[in-house]
Amino acid sequence: MTWHNSPLLSVPVHAAGPGGPWAEVAAGMTRGGNACVYTTWQEWPAEPGSATALRILLGRDWARYRDTADATTRHRFLASRLAIRYTAAAALGCGPAELDLSYKPGGRPYLRGFDQIDLSLTHTDDLIAVGISRNGRIGVDTEPADRRLSFELLQDQVCTAAERAELAALGERGQNAGMLRLWTLKEAYTKALGLGLRMGFAEFGFATATGGETGLLTPDGSPATHGEWAFGTYPVAGRYLLSVACHDAGLDTSRDSSVTTMLDEGFVGMVSALLDPALPGPA
Amino acid sequence: MPAEFGGRLTRADLLVKVLRPVFRRDLALGFGSGITSLFATSAVWAAGSTAQRRATADVLLGGGRASIVHHELAHANAILRDEFAATPLAGGGFSLNGRKDVIINAARAQAYVVYARTDRARSPLSHSVLLLDPAELTAAGGLARLPRVPTAGMRGSLFSGLQFTDCEVPEGSLVGRVGEGVALALRTYQVNRCVISATAVAAAGTVLHSAVRAATTGRSRPVARRFHKPLAGVFADLLACDSMATVALRALSLLPDRTHVLAAAVKYVVPDLLRESLEELAAVLGSRGYQHGTPEYGALDKLSRDLPVAGLGHAGTAACQAVIVPQLRALAERAWFKEEEPPSELLRSGAGLPHLDYRLLGIADGGDFLAASLVGSAARLAEVRGVGGQLAVLADLAEAFVTELRALREQCRAIPQGAAALADPAWCVLSDRYALVLAAAAVLGTWEGQDGAEPFLASPAWAVLALTRIGGRLGIPVPELPDDCLGQVLEELVRRYRAGRSCDLDATELAQ
Numbered sequence: 001m002t003w004h005n006s007p008l009l010s011v012p013v014h015a016a017g018p019g020g021p022w023a024e025v026a027a028g029m030t031r032g033g034n035a036c037v038y039t040t041w042q043e044w045p046a047e048p049g050s051a052t053a054l055r056i057l058l059g060r061d062w063a064r065y066r067d068t069a070d071a072t073t074r075h076r077f078l079a080s081r082l083a084i085r086y087t088a089a090a091a092l093g094c095g096p097a098e099l100d101l102s103y104k105p106g107g108r109p110y111l112r113g114f115d116q117i118d119l120s121l122t123h124t125d126d127l128i129a130v131g132i133s134r135n136g137r138i139g140v141d142t143e144p145a146d147r148r149l150s151f152e153l154l155q156d157q158v159c160t161a162a163e164r165a166e167l168a169a170l171g172e173r174g175q176n177a178g179m180l181r182l183w184t185l186k187e188a189y190t191k192a193l194g195l196g197l198r199m200g201f202a203e204f205g206f207a208t209a210t211g212g213e214t215g216l217l218t219p220d221g222s223p224a225t226h227g228e229w230a231f232g233t234y235p236v237a238g239r240y241l242l243s244v245a246c247h248d249a250g251l252d253t254s255r256d257s258s259v260t261t262m263l264d265e266g267f268v269g270m271v272s273a274l275l276d277p278a279l280p281g282p283a
Numbered sequence: 284m285p286a287e288f289g290g291r292l293t294r295a296d297l298l299v300k301v302l303r304p305v306f307r308r309d310l311a312l313g314f315g316s317g318i319t320s321l322f323a324t325s326a327v328w329a330a331g332s333t334a335q336r337r338a339t340a341d342v343l344l345g346g347g348r349a350s351i352v353h354h355e356l357a358h359a360n361a362i363l364r365d366e367f368a369a370t371p372l373a374g375g376g377f378s379l380n381g382r383k384d385v386i387i388n389a390a391r392a393q394a395y396v397v398y399a400r401t402d403r404a405r406s407p408l409s410h411s412v413l414l415l416d417p418a419e420l421t422a423a424g425g426l427a428r429l430p431r432v433p434t435a436g437m438r439g440s441l442f443s444g445l446q447f448t449d450c451e452v453p454e455g456s457l458v459g460r461v462g463e464g465v466a467l468a469l470r471t472y473q474v475n476r477c478v479i480s481a482t483a484v485a486a487a488g489t490v491l492h493s494a495v496r497a498a499t500t501g502r503s504r505p506v507a508r509r510f511h512k513p514l515a516g517v518f519a520d521l522l523a524c525d526s527m528a529t530v531a532l533r534a535l536s537l538l539p540d541r542t543h544v545l546a547a548a549v550k551y552v553v554p555d556l557l558r559e560s561l562e563e564l565a566a567v568l569g570s571r572g573y574q575h576g577t578p579e580y581g582a583l584d585k586l587s588r589d590l591p592v593a594g595l596g597h598a599g600t601a602a603c604q605a606v607i608v609p610q611l612r613a614l615a616e617r618a619w620f621k622e623e624e625p626p627s628e629l630l631r632s633g634a635g636l637p638h639l640d641y642r643l644l645g646i647a648d649g650g651d652f653l654a655a656s657l658v659g660s661a662a663r664l665a666e667v668r669g670v671g672g673q674l675a676v677l678a679d680l681a682e683a684f685v686t687e688l689r690a691l692r693e694q695c696r697a698i699p700q701g702a703a704a705l706a707d708p709a710w711c712v713l714s715d716r717y718a719l720v721l722a723a724a725a726v727l728g729t730w731e732g733q734d735g736a737e738p739f740l741a742s743p744a745w746a747v748l749a750l751t752r753i754g755g756r757l758g759i760p761v762p763e764l765p766d767d768c769l770g771q772v773l774e775e776l777v778r779r780y781r782a783g784r785s786c787d788l789d790a791t792e793l794a795q
Contacts, residue, residue, distance in 0.1 A: 060758055092708070100712040104559065105516075105755045113604070113711035115555065116358065116597040134597070137562075193562045198509075203569035224573040228435055228588070249591035250435020252361035254598065259708040262597075264357040266465040267605035268705055270407035274647040275613045276700065 004213045005232030009244055012036040012129065012234050017043040018082065022090035025132075029091045029117075030255050034133040034246050036140060037087045038236045040126040041079035046071075048082070057085070057097045080128045084109060084121055087130040091117050093258035108194040116257040120191050127240045134257050136228075136247035139192030141184045145241045149183055151175040158183060160205035162221035181233050182206060184243035188231070189216065192245045206231070284321070285328055286638065288340045292321070293638045295474055296532035302478075303485035303785070304794055310486045310589040311437035316348075318478055319387050323351035323396040325471035326412045329641035330459030335414050339394060347393035352386055352445070354398035354410050354464065357605065360598045361385045361432075367447055369399035369413060371461075375454035377401070377413065379425070384444035385432050391441060392417065398464045410464030413456040425450025436592035469606065470644040473546035474535055476603070479593055480553035481528035484521055486589070487557045488786035489582040491517055492793075494567040495780040496579060506773065510567050515772040517560040518786055519748040522740075524553045525787040526729035526749075527722045530629065530653065536636040537629050538652060540645030544610050545653055547603040548718040554594030556722075561587050607714040608705050610647060614717075615695035618651040619688055624659045625652035630732035632740075632788075654688060657724035660731055661685045672765065673743040677730075679762045680750040684723040687759050691717055716757060723753045729788065740788065744771040 010028035013021065015037045028035035048054060055062045061081050068074040085096035088111055092099070100112040109121055120131045120140045131140035155164050159182065167178050185206050190199040204224055205217040214231040216224040228250060233243045284290025292298055298321075306313040320343060327339045342349060355366040367381035379399065389395075394416060401411040420426040429444030459467055491514070498510045506514065531549045534542040561583060565572050574580040595602075628634035629652075661681035668678040694713055698705075730746040739745065748768050754761035776786065785791040 094708050098708045102756075102758055105752060106559075106563070113708070113713075113715040115600050136591070193565055194559065195562060195566045198513075198566045200566075200569050204573065218573040219570045226435070226588075248435070249596060250588070251591055251596045251598075252364075253596060254358040254360060254364075256358060257597075259711065260706040262358050262601040262711070263605040263608060263705060264602055265405050266354075266407050266409060267356075267469060267602065268609050270465050270469060271606055271609040271647040272701070272705075273407060275610065275649050 005234070006213055006230035008032055008034075008230040008248070009232040009246055010035045012038050012236055012242055012244070014237070015039045015043075015083065015086070017045070018048070018086060020086070020090070022086065025087055025090040029132065029134060029257065033135040033248075033253065034131065034138060035087070035091070036129060036131045036242070036244055037083065038127060038129040038142070038240075038242060039079070039083055040237065041076040041128055042126065044075075044079035044082055046075045046078070057082070059097075059100055061101060076123070080121060080123055083128050083130050084119060087132055088117060088119060091132055091134070091257050093260060098259075104194060106194045106198070107196065108191075114259060114262075116253070116262065120188075122187075122191070122242075124240065127237055129236070129242050131244055131246070133246050134253050135251075136249040137192040137194070138247070139188040139190065139245045140242065141187035141191060142236070142240050142242045143180055143184050145180070145235060145239050147180060148176060149179040151179050154179065156202065158186065158201045160202055160217070160219040160221070162217065162219070163205045180241055181243070184241055185214070185231055185233060185245065188243040188245035189229075192247060284324065284340060284343045285641065288328065288336050289344055290340070294532075294636055295477060295535045295639050296529060296636070299478060299481040299528075299532060300789065300791075302482055303787075303791070306482040306485045307489045307785070307793070309439065310483065310586065310593055311439040313482055314437060314593065315388060315440040318475075318482070319351065320349045321478075322471075322475045323349035323392075323394070325474060325641055326396055326458050326467045327414055329471055329644060330412070330463065330467055331414065332455075334455065335458060338416075339414065342393045348388050348391060349394040349396060350386060350388040350392035352383065352389075352395055352397040354400065354468070356598055356602050358598050358601050360596055362442075362592070362595060363598050367397055367399045369401050369411060369452070371401070372451065377452050377456070379413075379447035379450040379452055382429070382444065382446040384429060385434070385442045386445060387440055387442055389443045389445050390428055390431065395445075396458070398468060401461055401464070407465050408462035410468075411461050412458040412464050412467050413452060414458050415452060415456055420450055420452065423451065434592060436588040436590070438588070466646065469543070469646045471641065472602075473543055473644060473646075474639070474641070476546045476550035477528055477531045477535060480524065480549045481532060483554060483557055483590060483593055484524045484528060484787055485785065486586050487521055487560055490561055490564055490586055491521060491776070491786045492780055493580050493582050494564040495777060497568045497571045499777065499780070506777065511769050511773055513563045513567050514776055515748060515769045516752060517563050518772055518776045519745050520556050520560050520752060521786050522745050522788060523722055523726050523749040523753060524556055527725040528553060529788060530725045530728060533629055533636055534625070534652070535644070536639050537626060539640060539643040541648050541650050541652060542644075543646045543648065544607055544614070544651060545721060547606040548721045550594070551600055551603040551607065551714070551718045552722050554590060554599070558590060561590070604711055604714050607717065608710045610649065611695040611710060611713055611717065612698040612700065613649040614651050614654070615692045617649055619654050619692050620658060622650055622652060622655040624655045630656070630728040632732050632734055632736070653721050653724045653728070656728045657681070657688065657720065658685055660724070660727035663731070664727075673747050673768065676762050676765055677743045677747050677750070680723075680747065680754060681727055683754055683759050683761055684720055684750070687716065687757060688720050691720065719753055719757050723750055726750055726753070737790065739775045742771070744768045745775075748772050
């Protein structure tokens, strides 16, 4: 089934471990301001480098990694954090170990000190996906494409009245596919808001018909935004569905998101010169 | 406009109190019809000649507007992109060239304050400030007004462009000295940064009111349990933001040559916290949040669009980091754990202050009175820890932030000397942690400065909740939140909602 994805979204790129292709991620960021990477945890080394190197690489996630007893769980955790770091580093023009990957009180991961990009992480089974954006919030969510979400059981929690009516008119197969798409889109959107399941899924909706681009709707089916959100749902890695929700705050941000160019030279030069008259400057 | 020149502005903190009713309704209105003119003319009040001050005063007192034309900053977005070049002319004056597309009020201002490039070299002396009269320039030729540019946020504000082509401007346009532009930007932006943050708190208060409305309307039972944390948490965050902004606004009057780094930290922390507050409230509002344009629930959608424009997004944040990062090493070496606490009038609620004087605003003094205040607060709280309850938790929290400041001191001392090294991403990470420590210091100082007239603000619950949340953002160990904290803060919030009072330190009666 084809979805009507926003042309503003970069199509998800497969990364086969630390090798990338990170240039493609950076290009997507320059071009459209967002990028999405998917990978599987087995594609990442279980123990990259020495213990010290790993500790530096993982930063504040090191303790959780160390305290995870199960080897597979540990490997998956490591792979997901590395996927975030490598993806973000591609956009920021720095090394993956140079970033302080932190978590907001609601659990949203972010890069401390670098608000030029927002990011989102999702994983299910073998798959890990990371979305990054310089235009505003981004959320990603993935589910196995064959997962069954019962329309009968879940429609009240997940669907608006308009969505229920549209899905009810479809056959079982259409309902299954529609429910899974809605679920991942709603997860992606609420994750972009940093809320996850704290936002009721029946409080907002998406068009389920295939006509027109996917857009956010109010429960009664009318448009809920002014076009600042872009949505997309993609089949990836042969057996997963990946949805992306990306906000554009409309600031027309700089295409340059590098950490090395973000501090204004004039400001830094002035402050540095005042504090240290030995430096060239106004003193 | 400052009282000294015929206006009514005496103090930045009082200005905010007057402006907040407008910002509670509409951030764009407050910007477009209010503070933009102050931001633009601040360079004139700081460094203008008598004639320039008089001309500017005439414009503003006559009901006119002034527009600020920024120079291009690192990682510029649409509002900060592009700049004008001013080439000195042989007979005096300058020739202006360039195009800039997104300038607030460009089409309807009677004065432009332009931060123009006067030196091609990339140096702190590269820019100069010019005060221009659009009517004169239009008559002389060389100035073209470009069409209005629609923006996603602050849609009610009028953004449009200007183009100068060999436009000759007289020598008397120069504000201050040639090459003083960057310094004047740094000096005057500190007022703007505090005013924007403090007025945005008021705008967010409207969203919080609408969220309480959503959680209580048509309900006879108490607020649903799942909404306790977001409602009380956001209220505590707003009080923390207001504490930080208010301390800085007061410091602009009391310690005008020492507020630079704090003002940058305020602007770094507050818009980010408010953005997250809005998102947290989206869960409480649910589908009501999509009732755009309604007086009951339209504030969330509107402020979510307006706030990024007001705060200027990443470019605005990075401009603050560019002020904080180069000071970290000096602060660690000279200020933290060494400096004296600030005068008590700074934090004491209701204490009188000197008038704000733009000429006295200094930059990069290398000091940090608020960090000193944090250490003092922690020491005083340690003495009363034995009382137990919320007070003991508050003491533990204060100590946790002092520990964080100590860790920062060690790491900042290791920053190599010289600006070239500042491109290392690690220092931006430290600036983030430092700004959050200052937010905590402001909460503690504000709590200590209460005179008891407001029992809620004098009791520790809000400060404990606010500091616990700031500690969570820092990722530092914090004590468990006492059981009664959320309930007490929520109770006050609902009380203020029912009484029609604002969600800031002032608990102002709202215009209904």
